[in-house]
Structure formats: structure tokens, C-alpha cells
Amino acid sequence: MWRIGFGLEKMGLAAQRWPVLFSLLVLALMAVAGLNVGNVNFNGSVLSVLPDQSVAFRDYEGIKRTYRNFARDVTILVESDRLLTSEGLEDLRNLQLDVSLADGVAQTNSIFSVPDFDPETGEPRDWFPEELGSDEETVALIDGLIEKYPQATSLFNKERGIAVITASLVTGVQEDDEKSFAAYLTLREAAEAAVPEDFKLSFTGLTPIGAAILGALLDDQVKLTVFGLLIGTAIAFYVFRSLLAAFLCAVPPMLTALWVFGLFALFKVDINYLTTVLPTLALVLAFADGIFLYFRWQSLNALQPDAEANLTEAIVRVGPASSLTSITTALAFISFAYADSEALKEFAYLGSAAVLLAFVAVIIGLPLAIHWAIKLGFANTGMRRTPAFHSIGKRMRPVTIGHPWMLALLGLALMICFGILQRDVTAEYRLTEYLPKASEVRYGEVLANEITGGRALMLISVPFDEEGGFASAQNRQRLEEVGAIAGEQFGDKLVFSAAQALHAARTDAARERITEVVQEAVNEGRTDFIAKDGMAALVGVRLSSDLPVATLIKEADRLREKLSPLSYAERIKVSGFPVLMSIEFTHLIEQLRLSLILAIILGVTILGLATRSPLMFLAAITPNLLPIFFVLTVLYFVGGTINLSEVVALTVAFGIAIDNAVHLMNVFESQRQEGKEVRHALAAALEEVGPALMAGTVIICAAITVTLISSLPIVPVLGRLMIATLIVALLSNLLILPANILTLEGLKQRFFRN
């Protein structure tokens, strides 16, 4: 017997032989998982997938230690028609004061906080008086402030009637996700309690974003799992036209979902925006493999009366292919371990484990369920209603067997064309792609990008060599130099530093007083401008969080080049959240694309090893590369970029898509071993496997459509890409794989006849 599954199907045979023992084992596993499910943790941080040892990450952490964690700031956007009236502006001030007092808030900034100093004495003063005058006077004050400090436009947009309040969280809270989210919720409650009815508030910043993603993850888990199961069961009912079949086919995915959640809890792995899709994927795989096994059992039941014997045969025939498909999919996941990111390594191992659990659920859970159904008299043998797609193999047969050379060449040509085009697809990261759809935080982020020039900050740390902070002329000069270079590149309106206030000072006394004021400010306020030890100062550049990474990298490089003539250029650090993400996501995506290639090589190699046939190895290359290159080519034409989730989706899709080849080859080889000639063996394989492959693909694709209801935009993208890959994979494995086998067999006959 040809064994491509490394004998793993014996687990299913053992379960059938000792059903009570295995049923108890399954129940025990369910109990352990069920007891642990409540301990599953969720992590909404966008940073959670970044490698924490890279230079860019160390620079980012360095800036956080030297100054503070700017990425944790909460941005509150206030929209009202009344903002240009004295009363409305007063309400804004009161709102800011109330938000400031919320627990966990270190300080807030608004148009009222723009520092203004007496140029002679350096004494700080309020631009806006305690009692605002008439509406005209108020508008004149706003105009005057913006004229003197153009950067104030990032805090107040007159044309749109939008004001911005930024709140920084206290240092101890900034470093802890849970505390930050709690502080944000307190802040939000305080703001909502204090806000006048005609003010519309929106919140954004990485803390609200993290909290929103966290909420979406929790919501998604229930939705995706329940609807995934329901859709899969409904499709199984459609395919087999039987309620019992639908129920039995739902057993492996239900077990898989439960076990995977238990696995998360047991190993204390957080569900983040990447791992959130794993339980759904695993249950979809369990559905697909379960369908193959059930399909074979039902077909045998139509011919032979012994249902238990038919089950044994179905396990023996389908089990090896299921083992191998699980191995190839697990290997596809393992390929993510190639990336530097600890979170991606975690995703790799957890994904592989989830796939293997799905296999166990199929090879043990389904035979047990069928066994007990037989025992309880629910399952009967005899002719059933014809399953859906039963004629698909027959229809494909003349096409693929009739024109093998043409199809093989077409596959090769397409693979080369798509392969060339996909090389120009570049890495991309946009924060808004990770924000829940129709969420307030998404609205806020888009609005902030539109009206303030962007919420994200590029942070340029300027090193000082002299003690005394801003009191030193050399230090001030450095800050002004760097600020001027940044201003020239990005525009003065978007550049912030203490240099603007220091520049306005006319006397040394004024500069000393300003330095004193900055030094005396509370920690979070001071570190907006100067390092905790006073030996460096910050120049901040406001950027849109939607800026393409390629542009951002280019801008950062351009800035570094402009700074390079400065004697202290090497010690200037250019970082901040957008810079970090642009560097790290590009790097990660490139690594993941390599992982994808690695997964393909591993998958096809395993296929070659399992079949012990170089011919099969070669035949499997084009039909399995083609779907990936096709989707990448589509991405090339629709924008030319690929993000992290899309690479992950393609890799996982490849792992599933190669299953088609495994099942076809499995039956082809067994037909060959029964003595059939190549063409007849292929025809038989297509006829037998075609309906199951079609049904499997339909079930997987239908079940994956559940991702469309996710509130996280990256999850439906992942689903759509997988569906596209799987459809192309089905076609290429039904058309091109048999054509390749025939063509290569023909070549073998011609060149290696002896």
C-alpha cells in the first residue's frame, strides 16, 4: 500500500477499534480545553507583531526612555459650530480642564496650551485671557495665535470647526496595555460627562486604537467561530443532502475550535489581530478534511453493506492524504518562524499546532462520531442521494487528458508571467487598515490625518554636548539647526520644538527663564521638549498615519541625508511610531514573502518525498505556484502593494491549496499500484477526487466568507485572498496537475525508456 501520510491515519483506526477509550480521551481533552477557555487573553496592540531586537525598535525604545511614550497619547477631536464663539471656546477650555483631571492623565494640550513667552523677560503668559471677550475678539485671538505660531493649526482647524485636545498618560500607565486602556476609558468617561450636547467627540491615538482592536477581537471570536460552524454545517448539508451528514461533519470543527482556544489559554498566548483568525482557519480545515473522509465513507456505503468496514476503508484511503495535507499546511505555518518577530514565531507554532489539532479532530473525532452514529442506528448503508458536484471529475477529464501538453505549457507560461509581475509588488503598512470598520476610532484617525496634518509623530532627538539644556547657546543652536532642516523638508506648520519659543526670546534673561520654565514643568510636560537628563531635545514632525511606508522611508532617508553634514549627525536619532512601523513592517513583509517561497518549496518537497517520486515533485510546482503568483499579480494591478496580513493569508492559502494536489496524487498513485495505465489512473483519480475537491473548496470558501463579517478590515482581506487562491488552486490542480503528470510521464517514456 502506498503510504503518503507517514502512517498517521492509524490513529483513526485505533479510535475505531477502541471507541470507548478514545471517546473518553476526546472528552478529557474537551474538558481541559473547556476549563481553560475562560483564561484566553486578548491583545489589541498594533505593535505586538514587531521584532523587539531590531535597531529601529531599539531606537524607538530609546526615545521612549529618554523622553516619554508619545505613542500612548490620546487625541480627542472636538467638532462644533460654536468653536468660533466665545462661549464655545470657553466650553472647550472647560472640557480640557475636566479631561486633565481624569485618573491616569498626566497632562493635556489644546489651543489654550500653546506656550507664549514675554520676549524680554521670558515669563510665560496666557494667550487667551481668563474671560474671553466678544465672538469677534475671540476669533481675532485665534487668528493671531495661528499667525504667530503656525503649528497651532494642528490643534485648531478654523475652517472645519474642529479643535484637538491631546492627553498624555502618566508614565507608569504608559507602559502597560491594560492600565493604558483603563486610563483611556476613564478619560473618555470624563470627557463625555463634561462635553456640551452640541460638541461631537472622537478619540484616536494608539491607546484608543488598541482598545478598539481589543473590543473587535473579542467580538470577532464569537462571531467568526459560531458563524463559521453554522456556514460549514449548512454547506455540508447542501453537499450530502443529509442532516446526519451535516451534524457529523460539524463534529471535527467543533472539537478543533474548542481545542484551539484551550491551546491559546494553556500556553498563555494572547489572541491578537493576527492570531484571531487561527480558530476559524483551523475549524475550516477540519471541515474540509472531514468532508473528504465522510465523502469516501458515504461512497463506500452505497456499494458495501458493512458501515464499520467502510469506515475502516475510508480511513485507510483518505487518512494518509489528510495526514499529508495537514503536514503541508502546518509547514506553511512553520515558515512564519523565519521572521524575526517573536509574535510571528508564536503565530507559526500556534498555527501549526492548530492545524495538527484539526487533523486529530478529523482522524479521531469523525470516526468516533460515525462509529457512535452507526451503533445508535442513525447511520445506514445503501444508496444515498447523489452528492453535489459528483460529475465534476468527469467533466474535467476530457479537457485535461485531451490536451496535456497545451495545458502544461499554458500553466508554465502563466506562472512565469505572473512570477515576473509579482516581483514589483511592494510592502505596505497603513494603520487605518487595522482599525475596526465604521468605528469611532477609525473616523477619528482619518479626521486627524485630514485636519491636523496627521496624528503620528516622527521624533528627531538632537544630542546636546553641554550641560544646562536650553540655557546653553550651543544646545539651542543645534535645536534650531535641526528644526530648520526639518521645517524646510516637511513645512514649518508640521514641525514642533522648544526652538520656536526660544527663538522668540530677545534677551538672555528671557532664554534663561524659558529654560527654567521647561525644567520646572512636570515630567510629562517637560519631556515633550527635552530629555529627562537634559542632554538631548526633541524636534517633532506631525505626519499622517496613512502615509505609504515607501514614502515615509524615503522622507526619513532624505532627512537623514540633509542632517548628515552636521558634526553630531551620527548621534541624531530619527524614530517615532510611523518610522518604526515603516521600517519594521517593510522588513517583516519581505521576510514573510521569503517565508512564503520557503513554504512552497517545503510543501512541494514534502509532496515529492511522500510520493518518493521526482516526477510528482516537478508536476506539483506549477499548479501550486500559479495561485500564489496569480493573487500577487492581482495585487500588483490593484495597487502594487501587499501588507502583512495579505502575505500571511497567501501562505496559509498555499498550505490549504496544496491539499488538492495531495488528494489527487494519493488516488492516482493507488490506481497506478492497482495496475492501471497512467491515463486511466488519472481519469479515475479525477473522477474520484474531483467531487470531493470541489466540495472541499466550496466548503472552505463558504466558511471563509465568515471573515467578511469581522469588524477588523484585515480579516475580510485575508478571507478574500484565501478564497481567490483556493479557487485558482482548485482549477490548476484539476486541470494543470494532471496535464503536468501526463506530460512528464510522456517525456519520461520518451527520454528514459530504457
Add this chain to the structure above:
Amino acid sequence: MMKTILLAAAVCAGAFSVVIPVAVPAARAETAAEFLKSLEGNYSGRGNAVVIGEETTKISCKLANSFDASAKALKVNGNCASTKGKGVVNGKVVVSGNQLSGSFVSTRQNVRVTKTSGQLSGKTMVLSSNMMNDKTGQLIRVQQHVSRTGNGIKAVFYAFDSKTQKYKPAGSINLKRQ
């Protein structure tokens, strides 16, 4: 930057607990301890104070007052904020016989309270405090007038102007019990 606001708020916070024993009329007058106890609770409110320069600016405060009956002391903890910053406010005042003792603590390390004294005038408590800026050696004198309102506390602050040798208004705050 937060110097004055913190001082003002700290003084305000401490002032809530200062009581001068007064002659008890025929109808029994409220004792100092009772007065302090009546200030217990959580309060928040808005007002103004001198934060920078000489002009007052809007502030907002949130305080939690707790009275320790055995020590006859009122502890005040909370935060005050202006549009330029936020600072912690806390204080402790103890009633001992007819004497008041206590200290006002601000986040400013360089400022320490050197002397406090006060009296209850009608339903308003008047508290004077002397503070020293250790860094500059400057003596700061402030006065607070604290009275209860329907559902809260009103505190009015004064700062001593060495030029005119008079107390000048330096802000006020209306706090509501939460």
C-alpha cells in the same frame, strides 16, 4: 509653571481643615473637629488661580478629603489642572486644643510651609500661611478664605504683595461635593 497653582491649591486644600476655636454661644457652636469633619468627601470644581505671571487663569480641581477623628486631622488629596499642566495637591491639618498645626505639601520640592495660623470668622475660615522657596529664598505669604456652600466649599485665595504690603486676590474655586 505649576508653582503657583499648586501652592494655591495646596493652601486651599489645607485651609479646608484649619479651624480656630471660637467662643461657644448659648446655642452650641460647631467645634473645629466638626467643621473639619463636615469637609469630608469628594469634591470637584472649577475656579481660577495665579498660575503664571501675575494674572489669574482658569483651573479645575478634584479633591478627596478624609477626616481622622482620633487624630482630629483632615487629610486632603487630589489634583488641580490648568490648560498648561496638572499637579498633585495634598495636605494635612490637625486640631489640637485651641491650636492648629499642620503642613501643606505641594509637588514643588523647593517650597516648604514655615508657619500656618488661622481663625474662624463667622462661617468663613481664614487661614494664613507662610512658605519659603528654598531655592530662591523668597518668602511667600498666602491667605485662604474657606466657607461651606449649599453642596460644597468655596475657597478664595489671596497672595501677599510685598510692594503694597497688602493681600491681593489670587484666585478662587467653587467645589461641589460629588
